[in-house]
Amino acid sequence: MTNASKPISNSRATRPVSRVISRIGSIARWALAVAACLWIALCVAVGPLYWQDSSIANWTGTNWAYFAGAFLIAFGIVAALVRWARGIPMFGWISGKHGVEPRRIIPRSWRATAHRVALTRPGAMLCSVGRAAARLWVRATDRWWKIALILFIGWLWVPTTLVSAFGADIRSQAREFSWAWNQWTGLEQPYIGFFSFVPMDIYPTAHYIWPANPTYLTDQHNIVLTVFYGSVLAVSRYFTESNDPGFVVLSALQMLFATFCCSASANRFLNLPWLQNAPHRQSPSLRGAQSGRSSAADFAHPERRSRSAALPYMPDFAHPERVLYASNAHARSHATVQRLPEGAAGWFTRLVIILFFLLCPLAVFSTISLTKSPLFAFSFVWSFGVWYELHCTWRAPRDGAPIHLRKRSFVAFTLASVVMLASAKYAWYIIVLQIVLALVSDYRRWRTYIVALLLPVIVLHGGVVALTSTGAIIGGDPIESRGIQLQQIARIAQRDPDSIPQSAREEIAPIFNLDQMADAYFPQDADPVKSSGIQSKKVSYRWRSVTPEEMAQFNDAWWQIVKANPTIAIDAFLAKCYGYFNPTDSPYVSMDYYVTSDYVQQQTDGIQHWCRHWRIQVADAARAFGSIPVLGWLAHGNFYVTLTLLIGAAEVIMRRWRTLVTHLPLLLLMGVMITAPANNFERHMLPVAFVFGFAVLTYWRESNTEAVDYAGAHE
Template sequence: IALILFIGWLWVPTTLLSAFGADIRSQAREFSWAWNQWTGLDQPYIGFFSFVPMDIYPTAHYIWPSNPTYLTDQHNIVLTVLYGAVLSVSRYFTDSNDVGFVVLSSAQFLFAAFCCAATANRFFNLPWLPRRAGIDFTHPERGPMALVMIDFAHPERGYASPGFAARACAGNGRLPEGASGWFSRLVIILFFLCCPLAVFSTISLTKSPLFAFSFVWAFGVWYELFRTWRGKGDKVVRLRRRSLIALILACVVMLASAKYAWYIIVLQLILALLSDHRRWKAYVVALLLPVIVLHGGVVMLTRTGAIISGDPIESHGVQLQQIARIAKRNPGSIPQSAREEIAPIFNLDQMADAYQPQDADPVKSSGIQSKKVSYRWRSVTQEDMARFNSAWWQIVKADPVTAIDALLAKCFGYFNPMDQPYVSMDYYVNSDYVTDQTTWIKYWCSEWRQSIAEGAKQFGEIPVLGWVAHGNLYVMMTLLIGAAEVVLRRWRTLVMHLPLLLLMGVMITAPANNFERHMLPVAFVFGFVVLTFWRESQRARRNADIR
């Protein structure tokens, strides 16, 4: 499987080289400024003309430590240091970031192929099952074997009389009944090889693809745990050592790539302890320890002033959009008390002027271009922020209809396959940061890069057929499968899939509507979710026939 993915994807890193947007350039800038500071080169940290990385997002000055630092946790400090260090080495030897971009994208490409192959192997081949005489568990589509009649004179007819041969049978419920045949394998592999979501993500240097591929890796181990669950009267099946190590490493990469990963992992830990408490040691080692070490380490670095934490305003995108929409559409409804409470935090007039229904970034003054100071990040205090929720609630109560409209306008695209992406994955392939602001990457197969990005975009715009190229189709289908699992009372299967629901909550709270990179984890595991649902349905049907 890994070889198929490697060969099928090989054209991506060799012809497109790398894909990225503004985030990695900001990360490189943070690291290089911090490095200069460590080596004794004076730089403006604050002043009338200074514009440091912490002002781009921006990060409120009350969060800044007393001792100056340029490193922030805005895009995860681990990735910032890793990307920044690789790009610094690239500049040292080549006077350009380009070699660093290619090295990072190539490494992510290999990681993606490994993660997808490992998970596909777990779903297709059920490798945790023991090899027994006469049964090949690496081909679960054949199922457990039984003796049936066969006509040796006409092998093209398959199993018939006379004679006997081994043939798949139903099994006892713990064997790989109804396992994946050639069709499911083909469809899932083709998705990874052909869907622009997966193809472009292999080399896109943003945090979401890296998180998505590590989530896929963990999802495969989660399935192994699900299939090896045993009831009270049965002997506990311990998780294989290689799978335990895989789950630990997958959690580490998830925590290193996305700040919200620790919410996902903690939810998985709670669900696992409730549903499979007899294997609690495996869950504590694989899920809890990485959270304590990585997330706890970042918290400690923040409290000691070594790095600057991300601004909490980033998680208030829905509230900001509601306030801004009401300020723009119905400013007279805002109570005077709410105006007074929010004035030290936001300029309501600027919020109304900067409001865009699909993106909260302009409202919170994120970015460099045409920066409108609606968020008073330079002067706001922690005491001011404590009154934010009170002001928001008063404003929403004054005009709940407009507030609901703001929420729907901000997130409806994640659940509507007919809505085109606000930012699709082809953006990173052909962004200005790649085509204009690189040294030599922009000349490498430039026409091919343009045609690939435009071709993917045009295919995605085809009605109905183009839906398969966008993440919101897989989000909606996953929701429907989850609803079916609730109706069918498949609670244990639902436990395995609940983290996907939490990821949809992350989409809703994300700054922008229909931002395709936030849907990657759901899209990547969708084929495996369908396969699991089909297997469970086959098993339920056989059990019904037996009864």
């Protein structure tokens, strides 16, 4: 055997092994997708049971039908997405000269009919008007400030007529700050005592967590946001003797912040602004050049130019994502009017995304809702846009030096992280995950991630930990993260108390009153079980007297209770979270709740009298639209959560690992939903819903590129 033949022999020997590994990987990826579809199908199938306060033990053939139908639909969506990404028709069989035919959404016969209509005089005039409108819309959305102006004008009616929207949280934050201010000014107030009732007792926070020295600020709703909201409302009371001006100012500021965040991210996704400085520069082919074939833009990497340097192009303003190749003279004559880089979004994509923000109740009501979730959601949208820029400008080590993030994007990345950390406590988990994934996949730009992500975590989260450890503020009660366990114990205590072992009763007695837990149990919400609320609440959680040593017994008692009755425990778990992944389930608390809550309509001085009936009409109209079968799903967060999970499953199958680095926080947010105190609470779904259109656009762009490569492999 010659030396030249040895590598060939080794290569042939490794081919079966590589095929086996590839097949195992493919099976594992599809298994993950099937698991996601099964979870969605289960959540859809149990919906009718829990709507009737029934049990999974009463599962019938009807539920099997729901389960099978939901699974087939979910799996069909994933399969269609994968086929689309590979350049195969989403439905039907593969045909054509090379085994793959171009994808068509509109049937060929419809296109032929439209072409004949366009040749007539009225049709030509209509087409001209349509093209002019498309060009105008693209030009009206080709800069971030133009998008911001559209959103600002479109949202202006919200703060001017609805004024403000809020619930109990901001009133608790105002109360905390007021008590802390009284303490700082020397006013004597009750602290720990059986007959005292201070802000920390409302949540409640166990007394063993309180420091010996009196303090009234907590990290229950994030200390930074509590101090900011509380100080603004305190200033409002000082000058006007009312919280109302403070509410108005805070809602107006949030609306402006939402406008900026959404327009900045929309600009990054729609216009690819990091390419606009040199829109006409061409570069050699990155894939497929050796085969001699030309192709469209690399949508997976928009910073890379078209492969065909020999063919000049002109833009199609109605579809700027398309490149029209023409003669040199014709292209040069139109080169001066091109403003958008190759790969920018078309008019239809721009219209759908901007209309979502302008019309969807989730976005509209969130602009003025003074709870921590909308603020986190808008800052997440801001950060999501920068992540997309980082993803698009990624460069492999073999391609040369890394592309550094633009200065304005770096500042935006840092500020978005700060606001996320300041608005939601779970933000630091998401950011830490992003840091780890980014340093693994894009380690050459490690300075960007250290400064923009790690430093804010150290300063803000580390500062809160330091303040808590020194007794300056009171940390959150660990009971807040045990919603699933509490619901399982409470449901078993209510539905089958005799099944609870005596040893478990003895261990949990110092922590919870089982009888009160059973009486307070509500399948949709864990707050009543953990005694959250005003002073007249049922005291099931013994927060005044429980000790750390007694709390250490909680997990053991919970496990004994669950083992004794696993069916009811499963019911409690599913009843608390199934609605997040069931588009047919109506929200337990929708965003319109904050618009017409009693805190707005009954407990304000002047806001309740301003457009009072209009406020009710708007909220009722949103609920009426949301109750429309299928069409109303567009107004609910669980529709976008479910589809985002399916898109993520398709990305796993397509092995888009770097894309998943930027999308994995969406999966982590779904975990936050499952562990949240309430089921189908729409404010927890806002981040996923707000970036859904951007995730779809990303999938579409990358699928266009991969479809070309897949077709070329079959030529």
